[in-house]
Amino acid sequence: MERDKLLEEMYRVVYDGEVDRAALVAEQALASGLDPLDCLKLGFMPALERVGEEFGRGEKFLPELVAAGEAMQRALAVTGPQLAAARRDLPTPGRVLLGTVEGDIHEIGKRIVGSLLMAAGFEVVDLGVDVPARTFLERTRELQPSLVGLSALLTTTMVRQREVIEVLRQAGVRVQVMVGGAPVTPSWAEEIGADGYAEDASSAVALARRLTGGPGS
């Protein structure tokens, strides 16, 4: 009974996007002896998936999706290693490293791509904006993502996407790279040797699935 109530709570904080309460609920659940993996599998994850589905049907809107994703992140972050470790045991389509390239501070598009990827089950690490190529390289080495996503909104910064790809290749790091942003086109992606391009967040999810060979690819 207590267990069911807690699971329901976990489901609800994510479904309703209660960012501020998510960590508390996760802590309560662990304190009462719930298995971290169950918390994820039966509590948080189904809620996020449901929000993703409802978003796809036009019943929920982007801010609600972002809030659900953030609630989930909070729960994972505060309860720390236990949940994170449990998460690694779950079959996920992969880890994605996202960032806006150096000299560029446009962040909304990248953030939305991140939220949708998260709702689709990907583990997303967002490096923020104005990220130098070197940082992409260092973090890729450290986190071993299956996919790196580069956002660029300016015609003057899209050349940095090429730079990141070159730096990764020169360092001998093997990772798939997808690119996007207002001035980016399929032919640009091809020219710079990116593995894929998507023009909006839902096609970015489809692309990520295809590149990582995940479900629905």
Add this chain to the structure above:
Amino acid sequence: MRGSLPPRGPIRPIRPRLGLSILGADGVKSIHEAALEVLARAGVRFPSERALAILADAGCEVDRRRQVARIPPDVAMVAISRAPRHFTLGARDPADSLSLDGEHCYLSTDGCGIEVYDLQAGSPRRSTWEDVYRSALVADYLDAIAFYWGPTVSAQDVPVAIRPLRELEAAFLGTSKHVQPETIISAEVARWCVEMALAEVGGAEELRRRPIFSVMQCALDPLGQDGGSLEASLVAAEHGIPTGFMPMPMSCATAPATLAGNLVVTTVDALAPLILIQLAYPGAPVFFAAAPTVMDLVTGGYTGGSPEDYLLGGAFNEVCLHYGLPLSMGVMATGAKLPDWQAALDNTLSTIMPVLTGTAMLTGAGLLNGSKIFSFQQLIMDCEIHSVIARVSEGIRVDPEMLATELICRIGPGGNYLADPHTLRHLRAIWRPRVVDRSPYEAWDRSGRRGAFEAATDLAKTIVEQHRPRPVEPSVRREWDRILAAAARQAEAGN
């Protein structure tokens, strides 16, 4: 089968006589007070050492680590009161200079598009230097366009390091009207641009009197500015070059979901840099700018056209009038991909609202797909929208001559007014289309169903072929070449 082009007429600003109040005095006061509270309590991020030092000296509380300055209300209000109420946007041709006098409303082109619908092929392609020049040339000819904002598209065939300078060159070559780049985002680039302008006008004093370009920056909403842009604007202000800062808060993403909350963020992000400039260079010309909008709830995209955008676009000038400073409002930013019904809907409503609240500048005409694709036809059709709104906003004059009671009695029941002197006296005040199609159905059918788009295509081609702007002196062009080469060398050395 194109005829010869009539000569270019003088710039035609709007002089609105109709008025509209969206917020009312109480609403404006509440937004002003909320903005002052946010400036003082939350503060604003200024990622520039130079800016933070100026603000600290003036008595702002500065957190160096977070690069945030809290601006007390008295510091804010004193600084704002130093800004000139009226000033001039100069032009290469002094006759094209614009007076920001609170009575006129000036339309510009839109800026920084990425692609262009090729005038010959009709399909979109990446934009080049030549497109910057050609868009300026067409803007130079069109009397509805008062100044060239932009560049309308980016010169992507030019190396990034000197791109803003080559774009300014192309704009100056294409038009003798005022140029307002949004690409001067570092102090070095600002210095080079000032040098180019000095070469053209001939001296620092003349440049102050007749600033042939001004600077438009973006704010980094919410409550933030860009360091390079701030430093570029400080360089501009030092030379008497007008500068404005454009917040683009997007409700739900970079502003509260509510429109009043959006206006508070817009006000804070427009005021903060303006205060900085006045603290550094009291009396330097500055203007407000803004393009507030609401996020698309499904894609997260910039809508560039929705009932909320129209309201925000009209309302913000009421706030600016409270400070007595001119505003440049982002209009005609339709998300439509083609010059179609949606483009007309968005661009008409987004333009009429700020006109009716007395906005000084409107930016701008010609881009589609959320300010990403330039269309010559859209530019011309946007000018037609402008001319319709110019007429509507004149309103209806009522006096004995206009009432024409005498005339009506004289003609009596069943007569007509066709050849009457009163008609001949007043008919030229009636709006006439340039590209709107009013042909009879059969004639339209026989013509191959040509509408406004086809008329605009012809006009654009004729302008590009036949119109030649006021030339730039060869000696000035040599000086620009020298400046461009020096800038390229400096960029090279910096890498």
